[in-house]
Amino acid sequence: MAYAKSRKRYRIKYKNVAILLAILLIIILLISRGCSALFSKKDKPSPNNTLASEDSEEADPNDLTSQMTTDPTLQTSYYFQSVKVTDADLGVGDLVLVNNNIKFLGSVSEDSLDVVREKKNQAYSVSNYTVKVQPHVMEALNRMLLDFYNATGNDGVMVRAGFRTLEYQQELYDEELASTGQDYSTLVALPGYSEHHTGLAVDFTTYLNNVYKDFDGTGDYEWIMENCYKYGFVNRYPSGKESLTLIDNEPWHFRYVGVAHATAMHNLDYCLEEYIDYLKNYTILNGLFMITTDDGSQYISYYTPKSNGDYTDIFLPEINHETKELYPYEISGNNVDGWIVTFLYKEGNGVIAPTAPETEPEVTTAPEDGGNAQEADNNEEE
Numbered sequence: 001m002a003y004a005k006s007r008k009r010y011r012i013k014y015k016n017v018a019i020l021l022a023i024l025l026i027i028i029l030l031i032s033r034g035c036s037a038l039f040s041k042k043d044k045p046s047p048n049n050t051l052a053s054e055d056s057e058e059a060d061p062n063d064l065t066s067q068m069t070t071d072p073t074l075q076t077s078y079y080f081q082s083v084k085v086t087d088a089d090l091g092v093g094d095l096v097l098v099n100n101n102i103k104f105l106g107s108v109s110e111d112s113l114d115v116v117r118e119k120k121n122q123a124y125s126v127s128n129y130t131v132k133v134q135p136h137v138m139e140a141l142n143r144m145l146l147d148f149y150n151a152t153g154n155d156g157v158m159v160r161a162g163f164r165t166l167e168y169q170q171e172l173y174d175e176e177l178a179s180t181g182q183d184y185s186t187l188v189a190l191p192g193y194s195e196h197h198t199g200l201a202v203d204f205t206t207y208l209n210n211v212y213k214d215f216d217g218t219g220d221y222e223w224i225m226e227n228c229y230k231y232g233f234v235n236r237y238p239s240g241k242e243s244l245t246l247i248d249n250e251p252w253h254f255r256y257v258g259v260a261h262a263t264a265m266h267n268l269d270y271c272l273e274e275y276i277d278y279l280k281n282y283t284i285l286n287g288l289f290m291i292t293t294d295d296g297s298q299y300i301s302y303y304t305p306k307s308n309g310d311y312t313d314i315f316l317p318e319i320n321h322e323t324k325e326l327y328p329y330e331i332s333g334n335n336v337d338g339w340i341v342t343f344l345y346k347e348g349n350g351v352i353a354p355t356a357p358e359t360e361p362e363v364t365t366a367p368e369d370g371g372n373a374q375e376a377d378n379n380e381e382e
């Protein structure tokens with residue numbers, strides 16, 4: 001009996017121990033689960049955990065739970081924040097595409113523009129006080145034409161057109177039709193469809209030794225055709241691309257798109273129509289486009305299509321996830337169906353063109369008042 005009793009007692013004890021063990025096991029399991037959840041949120045670089053994921057119904061790059069990488073062209077190398085843009089922003093930025101089929105959606109306030117005559121340096125001339133461009137274009141223009149002068153000793157470039165109002169474009173268009181007797185023009189763009197409405201475009205002519213000549217990009221001026229991309233300009237209507245640009249070859253018309261994109265267009269030999277299309281291959285989900293400029297800077301760019309809603313989320317990468325600091329970035333609408341983000345991934349050494357030592361250009365006696373604008377306006381166009 002005693003055996004039986006004690007055996008029973010032991011059995012009960014074993015039962016208690018088993019229950020205790022089971023409870024302990026459950027507790028251990030719960031604790032370890034909790035820990036791993038904490039770790040995955042705090043210590044592991046999981047791209048699940050940033051601001052942007054809170055308010056977006058669109059594809060959120062931070063939602064992709066793949067491993068963080070160090071390839072700068074993959075979205076998994078970054079944490080992102082988002083900003084909202086609306087369709088009204090489609091026409092804002094250096095990459096707006098404007099041509100005979102695509103009306104400029106933006107509007108540029110004349111007051112925000114620089115008068116070239118007031119801001120220019122002595123390395124070139126300007127036809128009159130009405131020629132205006134956006135301030136960042138003014139700065140690039142001054143640098144390019146000073147470097148051109150220092151490289152060639154030629155100060156014959158004359159800027160003869162910049163920003164145009166709708167009214168002025170209408171005048172040019174009407175004059176062109178009257179002079180050709182045609183119903184339409186392949187040289188002058190319809191009002192609203194000219195790049196000159198953006199404040200990002202300039203037309204050159206030349207004035208040297210009291211002689212006006214069309215700017216044809218030959219001789220000394222070849223330097224500008226070859227080097228303009230280093231300053232952010234592209235020759236907008238090159239020969240061979242007429243079927244895409246819908247404008248005849250115009251060596252005198254330059255468009256500012258920024259150094260990174262001008263470099264990429266130069267390397268790819270794309271006109272703006274081709275390039276804006278090409279950039280659509282690069283999205284946060286598909287992979288990002290890296291551009292290395294001549295000074296060794298690395299820029300990364302990608303396209304975000306406009307959403308069907310009231311706004312579109314544009315995702316911007318962080319340099320530092322703790323401080324939320326962003327890479328220096330620019331967002332430009334493409335003036336059609338989306339936005340292009342460009343950010344500076346790595347800064348270069350700032351050296352773009354070896355030029356002769358800077359000398360003070362001689363001041364020429366080029367007439368820079370309205371009186372000779374007529375002569376300078378030898379090729380009114382788009």
Ligand SMILES: [Zn+2]
Nearest residue numbers: 202203253382
């Ligand atoms: Zn032009």
